[in-house]
Amino acid sequence: MPKGQPTVVPDDGLTTRQRRHRPLLMVYTGDGKGKSTAAFGLALRGWNQGWRIAVFQFVKSAKWRIGEQTALEALAGVHAEKGVGGPVEWHKMGSGWSWSRKAGTEADHAAAAAEGWAEVKRRLAEQRHDLYVLDEFTYPIAWGWVDVDDVVAALRDRPGHQHVVVTGRRAHPALLEAADLVTEMTKVRHPMDAGQKGQRGIEW
């Protein structure tokens, strides 16, 4: 739905305008398909608003270049050439982050994840972006590679007007508690259950 009416009007001392423009922490979780896809779809909307978008993919596979990266980088090109939309940065962990000089060892995912989160935290403090997509960030939290209390505090206290969307299964209860919007993607049926492998354009 394009627009909606709130079901209650809270007594929080904010005007409707202030409340409307409150920056959001969003979590897409669950076992179903569509979590990352929905987050990248949200980036499309933000791009159209001229937002400064940054994607951080907390995934281990360095080989993984998904279609959304190419598409969003093409949109970043449209922004650079024609001044429409907003800029897009895409960072993926792989075997070391793009901003890092360290080549990174495949074995040291925990350190890489912690480094990625430290960078996100710095950027939040600097108000570098308008929308942060922290893709698959639930896993480094679940595995204890980053401290969930530190994550929640940094997100809760982030300055200015920065939207954050986190994707991944098994989102930590403290993260869900801090979120403004939580959608659980529930798998009802998936082609892999019927013996089908993932395919190009659908899974990546």
Add this chain to the structure above:
Amino acid sequence: MPKGQPTVVPDDGLTTRQRRHRPLLMVYTGDGKGKSTAAFGLALRGWNQGWRIAVFQFVKSAKWRIGEQTALEALAGVHAEKGVGGPVEWHKMGSGWSWSRKAGTEADHAAAAAEGWAEVKRRLAEQRHDLYVLDEFTYPIAWGWVDVDDVVAALRDRPGHQHVVVTGRRAHPALLEAADLVTEMTKVRHPMDAGQKGQRGIEW
């Protein structure tokens, strides 16, 4: 996840390659946020594969131009200018479809929805596109504006290799039964519950 292993290998006489490349009927349903966003995110992936994408928005509001439309049309422009990605067509019902000469009366949504579906059916028969996004198409089905048996038969018997994704709440059981992939987006928490109205870049 970029790639996955099937949980079972079916005895269906198909090779892995044939099975992998089987065209999919996907349904994103449920009350949670992220259904349309995930479908448009899938369009990003398809664009990157050079697929011919067509979006059909079965929504009543003619005013509604969402960010994804601008972004996907910008990607269509990148395709036209630079030959990367694929072409994208975006059709919305509003008060009459773009291909229709009829201005359409606001009162006649049922006829407009039926006309939209008839056009989708023609294009499926002609194999015009590689990915069809039938956004909010569950509603005209639920309201009886299009016949669900006709929809299921046309989708089931579609020729060639055409992917279809349908979004919207209250998906008809017959549609779910016919689908290869179904994800239910469950609302766990939504800002509107806390009295917040929808905001630009997030809701549209």
